[in-house]
Amino acid sequence: MNRAVSRQIPAASRSFATATQIPGAANLNGNVYAGRHTVTLIPGDGVGMEMAGSVKAIFKAAHVPVEFETFDLSSYNPATDANKLKEAMDSIKRNKVALKGILHTPVNRLGHISLNVGMRKELDIYASLSLIRNMDGKWATRQQNVDIAMIRENTEGEYSGLEHTPVPGVVESLKVVTREKTERIARFAFDFALKNGRKKVTCIHKANIMKLGDGLFLKVCRDIAKEYESSGIKFEDMIVDNASMQLVSRPSQFDVIVCGNLYGNILSNIGAALIGGPGIVPGANIGKNYAVFEPGCRHVGKAIQGSNTANPTALLLSSIHMLRSLELDDHASRISNALHKVLAEGRVLTPDLEGKSSTTDFTLEVIANL
Amino acid sequence: MYRVARLSRAQPTSAFVRRTLATHTSNEKGTFTADGKQVVTMIPGDGIGPEISRSVKQIFEADKVPIVWEDVNVTPVLKNGKTAIPDDALHSINRNKVALKGPLETPIGKGHVSLNLTLRRTFDLFANVRPCKSIIGYKTPFDNVDTVLIRENTEGEYSGIEHTVVDGVVQSIKLITEDASRRVSEYAFEYARSIGRKNVTIVHKANIQKQADGLFLATAMDVAKNYPDITVQDALLDRVCLQIVQDPTDFSDTVMVMPNLYGDILSDLGAGLIGGLGLTPSGNIGRKASIFESVHGTAPDIAGKDLANPTALLLSSVMMLRHMKLEAHADRIQKAVLKTIADGQHRTGDLGGKATNTAFTQAVIRNL
Numbered sequence: 001m002n003r004a005v006s007r008q009i010p011a012a013s014r015s016f017a018t019a020t021q022i023p024g025a026a027n028l029n030g031n032v033y034a035g036r037h038t039v040t041l042i043p044g045d046g047v048g049m050e051m052a053g054s055v056k057a058i059f060k061a062a063h064v065p066v067e068f069e070t071f072d073l074s075s076y077n078p079a080t081d082a083n084k085l086k087e088a089m090d091s092i093k094r095n096k097v098a099l100k101g102i103l104h105t106p107v108n109r110l111g112h113i114s115l116n117v118g119m120r121k122e123l124d125i126y127a128s129l130s131l132i133r134n135m136d137g138k139w140a141t142r143q144q145n146v147d148i149a150m151i152r153e154n155t156e157g158e159y160s161g162l163e164h165t166p167v168p169g170v171v172e173s174l175k176v177v178t179r180e181k182t183e184r185i186a187r188f189a190f191d192f193a194l195k196n197g198r199k200k201v202t203c204i205h206k207a208n209i210m211k212l213g214d215g216l217f218l219k220v221c222r223d224i225a226k227e228y229e230s231s232g233i234k235f236e237d238m239i240v241d242n243a244s245m246q247l248v249s250r251p252s253q254f255d256v257i258v259c260g261n262l263y264g265n266i267l268s269n270i271g272a273a274l275i276g277g278p279g280i281v282p283g284a285n286i287g288k289n290y291a292v293f294e295p296g297c298r299h300v301g302k303a304i305q306g307s308n309t310a311n312p313t314a315l316l317l318s319s320i321h322m323l324r325s326l327e328l329d330d331h332a333s334r335i336s337n338a339l340h341k342v343l344a345e346g347r348v349l350t351p352d353l354e355g356k357s358s359t360t361d362f363t364l365e366v367i368a369n370l
Numbered sequence: 371m372y373r374v375a376r377l378s379r380a381q382p383t384s385a386f387v388r389r390t391l392a393t394h395t396s397n398e399k400g401t402f403t404a405d406g407k408q409v410v411t412m413i414p415g416d417g418i419g420p421e422i423s424r425s426v427k428q429i430f431e432a433d434k435v436p437i438v439w440e441d442v443n444v445t446p447v448l449k450n451g452k453t454a455i456p457d458d459a460l461h462s463i464n465r466n467k468v469a470l471k472g473p474l475e476t477p478i479g480k481g482h483v484s485l486n487l488t489l490r491r492t493f494d495l496f497a498n499v500r501p502c503k504s505i506i507g508y509k510t511p512f513d514n515v516d517t518v519l520i521r522e523n524t525e526g527e528y529s530g531i532e533h534t535v536v537d538g539v540v541q542s543i544k545l546i547t548e549d550a551s552r553r554v555s556e557y558a559f560e561y562a563r564s565i566g567r568k569n570v571t572i573v574h575k576a577n578i579q580k581q582a583d584g585l586f587l588a589t590a591m592d593v594a595k596n597y598p599d600i601t602v603q604d605a606l607l608d609r610v611c612l613q614i615v616q617d618p619t620d621f622s623d624t625v626m627v628m629p630n631l632y633g634d635i636l637s638d639l640g641a642g643l644i645g646g647l648g649l650t651p652s653g654n655i656g657r658k659a660s661i662f663e664s665v666h667g668t669a670p671d672i673a674g675k676d677l678a679n680p681t682a683l684l685l686s687s688v689m690m691l692r693h694m695k696l697e698a699h700a701d702r703i704q705k706a707v708l709k710t711i712a713d714g715q716h717r718t719g720d721l722g723g724k725a726t727n728t729a730f731t732q733a734v735i736r737n738l
Contacts, residue, residue, distance in 0.1 A: 105577040105578065106577065107576045107577045107580075107584075107587070107604075107606075109576075109580045109581065109584045109588075111580075113580075114577065114578060117578065142511045142512065142615065143511060158544075158578075158579070159578055161578070163579065163580065163581040163582055164581070165581055165585075168548075169547060169548035169549065169585070170545070170546075170547045170548070171545070171546045171547070171581045171582045171584075171585045172543050172544070172545055172582075173543070173544040173545075173546070173579050173581065173582035174541050174542070174543060174544075175527070175541070175542040175543075175544060176539065176540070176541055177539075177540045177541075177542070178538055178539045178540070179537075179538035179539070180538060206527075206631075209527075209528050209530075210527070210528075210532060210542050211532065212532035212533065212534060212540045212542065213532055213540045213541070213542035214542075215540075216538075216540050240635055241634050241635050241637075241638035241639075242638065244635050244636075244638050244639040244642060245638045245639060245641055245642030245646070245647070246642070247642070248511075248512070248615060248639060248642040248643055249510070249642045249645075249646065262575075262631075265607070265608055266607065266608070266611050266635055269608045269609075269611035269612040269615075270611050270612075270615050270639065272612060273611070273612050273613075273614075273615030273616040274615060277612075277616065278612065297612070298608070299608070299609070299612070
């Protein structure tokens with residue numbers, strides 16, 4: 001039965017136990033029967049299976065009323081999985097909510113395009129949210145006082161996939177920026193700031209060089225910022241190379257960051273490295289109709305696949321956000337408290353956090369703390 | 371050899387040029403005085419530019435570096451209704467083949483061409499070399515950083531080819547050519563050889579940009595075949611960003627090579643790891659000339675107050691000396707600069723000290 005879990009919330013920090021409000025995520029009416037939600041689960045490649053297993057185990061122990069429709073998509077067998085991909089997409093469209101690991105994308109020119117990117121475009125889940133925060137814990141981090149919400153446009157920009165070779169040896173790759181999509185992502189960023197009491201939104205760009213492309217992005221962000229001025233949310237902009245430099249030297253100056261696809265990729269990786277690695281960064285991809293929750297720093301983890309050493313925290317934190325979006329706050333808080341307790345205690349940690357425990361041990365420890 | 375030496379025949383168009391030609395001899399290696407010193411173009415720049423270039427000159431003189439400086443001004447002039455770099459400056463760099471440049475102020479307003487871009491295009495500066503080394507005496511959360519990055523400098527995302535398709539829809543074109551990729555990759559392998567690093571890492575995002583970065587990657591891999599003594603590997607940009615912040619020492623034995631935008635961001639990231647642009651050198655290598663520069667700003671707030679830190683320009687001048695094969699002078703000056711900072715008594719304000727520019731410069735001279 002539910003044990004009353006009391007946790008001292010440090011006054012100065014905003015902890016994950018107080019729910020992060022994600023704009024639009026709570027309005028999803030997915031598949032609910034007799035109080036049980038159906039959610040699509042795509043474990044993904046690399047350490048995906050192990051992390052998904054961990055989440056399932058914890059959900060079961062916490063009696064979470066969620067049923068998973070699992071699709072073992074693997075990017076290593078795209079041909080045979082073509083049908084599976086369609087099934088998975090239809091499932092997400094039915095359920096509206098999905099939990100997902102990362103699918104590998106081959107570098108080979110003849111290989112297929114990124115399934116991750118393809119999915120995001122088809123579902124039009126345009127806002128990618130990654131939460132980069134120093135957590136209570138004893139592992140070494142390069143910087144303190146990091147609390148950044150990275151909001152990155154997910155469907156256009158450098159990842160348009162539009163390339164052509166006019167003559168051999170010359171390639172043009174198109175980066176597309178539209179006012180419509182920039183407006184959406186800017187609004188998402190400001191709505192996020194508003195809902196979560198954030199004070200500042202920083203737009204990252206390279207408009208001094210890409211005057212039209214990033215110039216449009218910056219201008220639209222500025223225009224949207226005016227609509228939120230009265231709420232006291234400050235707006236500033238920063239050039240991406242300076243932002244990278246500032247992020248490693250003084251990350252505490254950033255609050256909410258809004259940017260295009262590629263810059264978001266770079267900055268979320270830098271941010272993750274500052275606070276302890278991709279194993280603890282949660283993420284969400286939000287669109288008008290769907291929400292897909294996945295680790296915020298997207299790495300497949302092929303090198304440690306099968307070794308039972310992966311850190312399931314990233315996927316677990318993402319699933320906690322998912323539970324909140326399904327309005328299962330009690331369950332979300334229980335799991336969140338247990339997870340943060342285990343991380344803070346530091347006795348049972350996976351190798352990426354300087355621990356010696358396995359994924360299984362970590363999972364069991366979280367379950368024990370529920 | 372990968373570098374095509376070009377003979378420059380400077381056409382005397384001004385009295386200044388004619389006068390210098392009387393005493394100096396120009397060939398494909400640059401310009402030399404009658405007593406064997408090489409003439410180097412100096413672009414002091416704006417803001418703190420003149421002060422820090424003076425420091426460099428003083429230190430070079432103290433170490434008796436066989437160099438004669440030719441100062442030029444690159445403030446744009448109006449030529450045929452368009453702004454352009456003054457001819458004197460262009461001819462000087464063309465003749466001398468080597469230049470040292472301080473920070474330039476970007477003129478605000480339409481119609482002003484980016485000076486850096488113009489220099490890049492005029493002299494075909496195809497590779498930007500950015501080493502980042504932790505400075506002992508200036509502590510950052512990152513220790514033992516020793517990365518070298520070579521960035522393609524002419525195309526990629528900075529081609530400047532953009533257009534508005536329809537209202538509200540903009541396309542920016544990233545251009546990748548085999549030629550440019552080959553040139554910069556070859557330089558990267560040569561550079562790795564010259565500094566004794568046995569590995570080159572190609573940084574790309576060819577999983578997403580299959581044709582563009584794919585071409586860059588394939589070309590670089592092809593170039594690698596000509597350098598069997600150097601191992602090569604490729605790495606995804608995201609992974610590099612993650613790893614370089616988690617543990618910069620992972621990149622101490624390799625030379626990274628990458629297209630324009632990634633290079634821009636990663637080189638500034640590297641600077642952030644070691645303490646900022648005030649401590650980072652930069653070299654732009656080209657077919658027609660090479661320009662070494664400090665990449666920090668003009669710092670108008672401290673200009674003229676003898677407070678500026680000349681370290682970035684000094685380290686860039688050390689790179690320039692190595693490029694000119696004046697290794698002994700390069701070693702001495704580099705040692706002296708680093709020793710002065712490590713000793714701690716004569717650090718400028720940006721490093722947390724109270725010394726003036728002059729005091730710092732004198733200390734470096736004493737340490738030679």
